[in-house]
Amino acid sequence: MQYRIEGMDCASCVGKIETALARMPGVSDIQLNFATEKLELTLADDAATQPSDIEKTIKSLGFGIASNNPIEDPMAVAATSDKAPHVQHWWQTRKGKQVVGLGLLMSVAYIIALLVPDYGTWVFAVAVLVGVFPFVRQAWALARSGSIFSIEMLMSVAAIGALIIGEAEEAAAVVFLFSVGELFESVAADRARAGIRALAALVPKTAILLDAQGKQSTVAASALQVNDLVLVRPGDSVSADGVIIDGASSLDDSPVTGESVPVAKALGDQVFAGSINIDGALQVRVEKTAADNTIARIIELVEQAQASKAPTARFIEKFSHYYTPAVMAIAALIIIVPPLLLGGEWATWLYRGLALLLIACPCALVLSTPAAIASGLAVGARRGLLIKGGSALENIGRVETVAFDKTGTLTQGEPRVTDVVAFAQTDLNVQDKGLQGKSGQGENEQHQDITAENALLALFASVEASSSHPLAKAILQHAEAANVTVPTATNASATAGKAVQATVAGRSLAIGSPVYAAQQATISSAQQAQIQALQNEGKTVSILFDEQTREALGLVALRDELRDDAQAGVAKLKTMGVRAVMLTGDNRLTAQALANNLDVDWEAELLPEDKLSLLNEMQAKGKVAMVGDGINDAPALATADVGIAMGGGTDVALETADIALLKSQVTDVAHLIALSRATMSNIHQNVIFALGLKGIFLVTTIFGVTGLWIAVMADAGATVLVTLNALRLLRFK
Template identity: 40%
Template sequence: MNQSEDQRLRLRIHGMDCAEEVSILKRELVPLVGSDDRLGFDLLNGKLTVNLDGADVTQGDVLAVIERTGLRAEVWDDAPDRDGELTFWQRNQRTVMTTISGVAGGIGLALQLSLGEADESLPVIAISFYLISIATGLLLVLPKAWHSLVALRPDLNLLMSVAVVGAIAIGEWFEGAAVAFLFSVSLLLESSSVGRARRAIASLMDLSPPTAHLRDEDGKISDVAPADVPVGFTVVVRPGEKIPLDGRVLVGISGVNQAPITGESVPVEKEPGDEVFAGTINGDGLLEIETTKAADDTTLARIIKMVGDAGSKRAPLEKWVEKFAAVYTPVVMIVALLMLVIPPLAFGGDWSVWLYRSLVLLVIACPCALVISTPVSVVAALAAAARNGVLIKGGVFIELPAQLKAIAMDKTGTLTQGAPAVVDVVPMNGHNEAELLMRAGALELNSNHPLARAIVDEAKRRDIELVAADNFETIQGKGASGHINGKPFWLGSHRYLEQRGQETPEVHEQLESMQEAGRTVVVVGNDEHVCGFITLADAIREETRDAIRELHAAGVEKLVMLTGDNEGTAKAIAAEAGIDEVHAELLPEDKVKAVERLVEQHEYVAMIGDGVNDAPALARASLGLAMGAAGSDAAIETADIALMSDDLSKLPWLVHHSRRTLRIIRQNIGFSLAVKAVFVILTFVGFASLWAAIAADMGASLLVIGNGLRLLRA
């Protein structure tokens, strides 16, 4: 294993910030190293790993090949993120160039419309601005197009360059500028995904506290960085603090908010012997914890690593237009050349006639309409989605919802409201609901516990006047007690009721039944008897049932719940919502494995969630969706699409919107190719003129743009 590690060449690739560079590097390096499996790409950090074990290849060979692609490589030095060392131009080059391209193109069009002369020739100043627009739009594209041409492997960069040059050749300066600008925008959207992923990891890092209270062998407590705490030592976590490392409780009882890691909707009571996770939040008790994992091996650290790994593993779908360009561009050039030389040489044709016809063929074959059709449709679809509260982070993600066969869903905050609410109030021994809520509310009035807030909110909703209990006392990890109108009352968990010895067999059976149904039970009593109990649960969203039903109707084959909550709660919510399959009590890494299994079975799988614990699964799915209004920054940044209104009904809408977008894009591509096919035939038989070709090309461009803009009405 060590030998294999020694044979791994790790390189920092400057300029590798999107899938396009990965494709170029693979194309050049695979023939050198012999297999795609020897290459590992980490787009988030601009890192390339090459396994040279058993390969007759040196570091110099690899660096030389990378140099030929126009990218620059250096040996990886494990330095931290270098964004702070980059100049403004290095960080924002693509954004600046795209902005200049758009502004210059707009100015050129304004000048053309205001200064155009009677003979329809363009003013020189308008042409100058169009040139600026084209140059800035294609500045980062032309070197790659040249490399593609030299390597005789035409790609979309070459296709775009040919489109722009063709537009200039026929005098359509605005069209050429528009193509350059739109293509630059699409590349900007793709490269920005790396920045989003880095911000997601940064937000995850914020969960870990900067210091840990370490107790040494002499009992002295000192503040140190979590990374400096050895495994097996004791750390002290005070009330309200974040737990710095994974460990096991030695001393103390407290409710711990595990939502950042497991997604559980209510705090989990921890006592000696229980496991705790780094990044979770301690409640109102003092805990002493024996560390069981180092800082770089905690559950939180693994979440951070999984987000990066899943993001780098995701292979971008190769666009149909890019594949088509590899054939279309060289075929058109070859056909035009053959049309120029064969008739005069073989059949004695007039060179001037066939030169004219070959020029007509090149003009009509200019793929402007074909190339413009997709970005215009995508931009319109993205704008329509934004108006409907759905934030789609780039054109590639507008296509995926149409192909989904399975959707995995988090429970808490996605299918449910994300906070507990009172479900049942069950009075006993002569008490009524109002009395029970008044006494529970009096005991919980000044507590910040989620269950306490839910009980107080329910009492206020029923217009029950609450006065805080006298002599209030918190019973660590069990409940609370106090005096109401001079009489002692208490409330607590089922376990606390058992400890008090006031439980009857009938009450036990009733409480067990409700807990199995996924309810959290708060028991209220006095020294004489049990007054009753209040059950709480995370309430399902109002739109959840309809959204699930519409997704099934839209052809999504399987809807799966992935949750960190207990199995009883999960099954109860799933049955109420109409979910097909349930996986409960999952850690973040378990969710990733479940999503991977779904991808193997159904290929196109979406994951929707709202918490930090969902981020790795969101990144691993074919399509990651986040609940945007109340979701964590990490989930929103990692996801490809965010539902900004937290409205699940937008999910079936998104599937239908995606299908409509694909349908319009296919219409545009089909129409563009049909027009070109007709004119190719007319050119061969001599019935097409250069002006007709120009008119047809412009007409096709305008029609596909108009058709694409119909998506704005979605």
């Protein structure tokens, strides 16, 4: 069964509902998310409890309930936004109407008390009875369902007790101020939930569907099926996750990845639902239904994260179970001991004991952690930091070491040409216009060197044209970027693990590793030194040679280059007192060269089990986070205290690890740690607010300095302060 619960203002409301439902026969697997107001439970087929009983119980506790069970068409379950309730203004809500009604009642009571003083007490007594009745009814329902020490019970006892001892006016103020405090909590809670609603609203509700003849029709985005063809015009939001089959454009992916810079995309590139098309019409083939698109899954993961309780939250909830009865026992002693043993007046100490009951409410304390965690998770999601739970958000701020995988994490994940070196210019057919690229004859010496490199690059690209090897693709991309003309090769073949061969302009050419080339061609000592220097920089070197003349014509060096922000990301970690280390299965020369550029510790030529062993050693000294690409680092990500996957909205990045960096930026690791530390600082401030305010008014109440209405304001004020302080995190940069 799935329901949407309305009227939950703080995390303690979750406990009230869970306690009541757990006592009902046949009800199990209760999961209630305060942030999203979603309730899921399992109801046994043969249970005496009926769905109507569940709804009746929840309504008796003072909460609204609406069925949220999936309808027949699963496509319509797509976005949480489809099921989001209409957002009401505060005065339209049940609590808002109650505050307005009580306010009018209080105003009438004050006017009558001024005009007819003899009847003032009676008028206020009526106002108290009318105003407190809904809370008494709710307190009784909560007590019957197992929540005896509820704030509604405490407030009802205090208000009725004050009425009995003749403090009718103050009792009326207690009821009114309590209602105002409840309303403030409701408004603050709704503000905290606005983040997910805004995320859900990013996905367009309609799409332009193209049929086989290209005819356009507007349909609901939730009705799109896999392999449907949709048109995305400039300025439109992409209606579904899919792949571009026609057109090219720049897209703003910030709704999905948090990346503010538009990304150029063309034929074959992936697009995400919610991305904004900027300057070109696109035809997109749908690859995921609305229920499974990236934003819907991000929303689901954020909701699950908010529902999971952080270690600090679990501790505070456990603490509050002992705290409330303890304070109630103190209140009872305050009422009984002074009159019996010290000769105090019963009315005075009963009044002070009742005020103490109001201070006992643990709402602010219980809310202190989940409110901050929910804000931290929301601000992270908006910035492309997908954190899967309060535990991960807490732990990442405590890590002492961050271990990085190299390929695809610190580096781009694909090789790029870094050097093109011609050994023998005269033998490269430089005079052949087909190999000249952009430079012509008769230019200065510098341009002649460039021409020689372009000519060599053209021959490399020609030989590699039929290969699917990653290095071959990198060479072809570099040749295309350099705008060189690539001659047509014939008789292309490959010797597995050694070389590729082809005939170009009548010459039998081959490309191989330095070791293989040295066996097949003549390489001078100077050329060997050049090759060695490039390899010492962590680069992979390929040699082009003529198989007939055994002459080495030149080389191309390639390397998987560092991400643009890798150095800045590692430097930020160091300034935060966090050690960075690179763990890679790559060769030592490559690892050392990149590690020197980053100034980090490193370990190379590691097997998966070696990585796990090193992680275990580091964990013995402190908390460790592991950052990988989410594909081949699963064991290491699971072993670390916090696993972080790099990946721009990919399935793997969303499913693996504790945290996914949707922008794939190394600097986001430092941002994560900063966000975690800010969140934990916010939690500590909230706990101090909650306990500090209550501690101050506990003392002032015992000594008679403050009374009932101040106690109510202290409780409501602490809750509002805690909530507003948690909402400050939404502005975290």
